[in-house]
Amino acid sequence: MRFNDLRQLEDSLLIETDICIVGSGPAGLSIAREFAGTNIQVWIIESGGLEEDPDTQALYNIESVGAPRVMQQEVIRSRIFGGSSHIWTGRCAPFDRLDFQARPWIPHSGWPISREQIDPYLERAGVNLGLGPHCYDEQLWELFKVSRPTPLLDEQVLKSAFWQFSKSSKERGQPTRFGRHFMSSHAPNVNVLLHANVTHLNTNESGTRLESVEVSTLENRRGSIKAKAIILCCGGIENARLLLASNRILPNGVGNQNDTVGRFLMDHPGCVIGSFDPQRSTKVRSRFGQYWLDNSQGRHVYLQGVTLSPEIQAREGLLNCAAFLEEYAAQDDPWIALKRIRKSLKKQSKTSFPTIDQAMFWRRETPTETALAPSLYQDAMAVLGHPHIASQGIYRRLAKHRPPLPKAERIDLYCLVEQLPDPESRITLSDTKDALGMPLSKIDWKISDREMQTVRRLSQVLCQELERIGLSPPTLADWLDAKEDWQSNFTDRAHPIGTTRIAENPKEGVVNSDCQVHGVEGLFVAGSSVFPTTGHANPTLMVVAMSIRLADWLKINYFNQQGGVL
Numbered sequence: 001m002r003f004n005d006l007r008q009l010e011d012s013l014l015i016e017t018d019i020c021i022v023g024s025g026p027a028g029l030s031i032a033r034e035f036a037g038t039n040i041q042v043w044i045i046e047s048g049g050l051e052e053d054p055d056t057q058a059l060y061n062i063e064s065v066g067a068p069r070v071m072q073q074e075v076i077r078s079r080i081f082g083g084s085s086h087i088w089t090g091r092c093a094p095f096d097r098l099d100f101q102a103r104p105w106i107p108h109s110g111w112p113i114s115r116e117q118i119d120p121y122l123e124r125a126g127v128n129l130g131l132g133p134h135c136y137d138e139q140l141w142e143l144f145k146v147s148r149p150t151p152l153l154d155e156q157v158l159k160s161a162f163w164q165f166s167k168s169s170k171e172r173g174q175p176t177r178f179g180r181h182f183m184s185s186h187a188p189n190v191n192v193l194l195h196a197n198v199t200h201l202n203t204n205e206s207g208t209r210l211e212s213v214e215v216s217t218l219e220n221r222r223g224s225i226k227a228k229a230i231i232l233c234c235g236g237i238e239n240a241r242l243l244l245a246s247n248r249i250l251p252n253g254v255g256n257q258n259d260t261v262g263r264f265l266m267d268h269p270g271c272v273i274g275s276f277d278p279q280r281s282t283k284v285r286s287r288f289g290q291y292w293l294d295n296s297q298g299r300h301v302y303l304q305g306v307t308l309s310p311e312i313q314a315r316e317g318l319l320n321c322a323a324f325l326e327e328y329a330a331q332d333d334p335w336i337a338l339k340r341i342r343k344s345l346k347k348q349s350k351t352s353f354p355t356i357d358q359a360m361f362w363r364r365e366t367p368t369e370t371a372l373a374p375s376l377y378q379d380a381m382a383v384l385g386h387p388h389i390a391s392q393g394i395y396r397r398l399a400k401h402r403p404p405l406p407k408a409e410r411i412d413l414y415c416l417v418e419q420l421p422d423p424e425s426r427i428t429l430s431d432t433k434d435a436l437g438m439p440l441s442k443i444d445w446k447i448s449d450r451e452m453q454t455v456r457r458l459s460q461v462l463c464q465e466l467e468r469i470g471l472s473p474p475t476l477a478d479w480l481d482a483k484e485d486w487q488s489n490f491t492d493r494a495h496p497i498g499t500t501r502i503a504e505n506p507k508e509g510v511v512n513s514d515c516q517v518h519g520v521e522g523l524f525v526a527g528s529s530v531f532p533t534t535g536h537a538n539p540t541l542m543v544v545a546m547s548i549r550l551a552d553w554l555k556i557n558y559f560n561q562q563g564g565v566l
């Protein structure tokens, strides 16, 4: 793979290639990986470079006019080689079967493909993400080598939900960071163009074929790329923005003949629905929380939570919704202190990939100075001062094959809820422009009453079920009773979904089931913007699976080659 920097190439550069991938996040690099080592020439066009850069990052600014976007918008997407996988947590789960179905109680629901059709790609995606077995149900107990916890949950109401964590094969303790992973791949046919911002998609006069993309650096060095197939992989907001802003020939933008681009914007609104008393929650933390699965690739970490059963969703007209424990370790937790001691003794080399405290990140808290750097002495005292926690942890590791329970200072019950697909929840173009002269995304995000009803119902049934199975229920958050102003308790979770949704009917969506933009030959979209519904699961496993599926389709239909599993 060759890296090129547009800032150092001649002005008015013209590149001709087979495939042009715009964006190098999990979607773009998963597609590129499928073509690595073939005779198909690929150029990846990336706005960022190999290091973070505030001026490039500022191109991600937005104008928000809808439900509060409470996270700092210029921080929750990374404009860098590797995209937001630069800072992601790595939590993975596939969408449920129900998420793909047309549900009469959810307007605009239903995918033109089923979970069964996507399963082979989910397996391949799992390998790329360093995941364990493609299993997310009660069969896992056997693989964990523990017996299924009893009393069982009433499956007519609540089901177990499982997530697992991506594991880098190159960096210990990190999820797959796509940029760094891809750098060392054998891919002589793949070129990367860094610091190249795609600013316009050029179609023929009738807008029916994509001819080329225009690129510019922040210093105004320009170029264009022509390709047989051009794939937008810029993330759930930018894919729509780029289509809308490409309006020189078509005033409504490319692929927007039916006014569908940018509509149906969704996320997974996240919220704290309750909290457990850290002193009296050992049983609930033991029943849920993390499990280990060891196989030939090493140890895989799974998290167990709960989800509303398909039956209750159908019966009560609810959305999909999941809840899990979010634990905040005390600063003097002996296990974390031990990790820090080990790290400082090893004097680990600094990586350019940041590790952020995810829980604090989503709670928008800045760690205090002491939280950042307890002294070696304080850590040693934390280890020696808690023999009970340490011995309990050793017992859990050896006898239960589970990670130790840290000394917690706070235990939240966190919830991620599906959104109702709403055409009025949308991205349009702002009057404010970025440094390249492109209009910012104007985001009118909507959260409906149905999301709130769903979260309330999940909290009720979860408390009832915990009591029934003999566990202390959480203290529920007061805001769950609020009649108004409840929206500010939801956090946008950096999972923008739906703005170039798949639909067989061009009036209902932007891309067809092959992810080709309706009515625009040669133009494809990959990433969560193509999902017509959100489920409750974090999106990246599905993003990677759908990207591999698109790569297979292109191999067969554009380049006459074999796909991977078809």
Ligand SMILES: Cc1cc2nc3c(=O)[nH]c(=O)nc-3n(C[C@H](O)[C@H](O)[C@H](O)COP(=O)(O)OP(=O)(O)OC[C@H]3O[C@@H](n4cnc5c(N)ncnc54)[C@H](O)[C@@H]3O)c2cc1C
Binding pocket: 022, 023, 024, 025, 026, 027, 028, 045, 046, 047, 048, 075, 076, 077, 078, 079, 080, 081, 082, 083, 084, 085, 087, 088, 089, 090, 091, 092, 196, 197, 198, 199, 233, 234, 235, 236, 238, 242, 361, 493, 494, 495, 526, 527, 528, 538, 539, 540, 541, 543
């Ligand atoms: C803090 C954080 C934690 C997360 N944790 C999880 C998690 O645990 N599990 C999970 O599933 N997901 C998680 N996510 C979401 C996950 O990061 C995204 O789903 C994933 O990165 C999307 O991949 P993508 O390739 O579609 O887009 P991105 O990763 O956003 O990549 C888009 C790329 O396109 C480039 N680009 C954008 N515009 C242009 C342009 N005009 N020209 C050229 N290049 C352009 C960008 O620079 C970027 O490299 C998290 C996100 C954040 C921010």
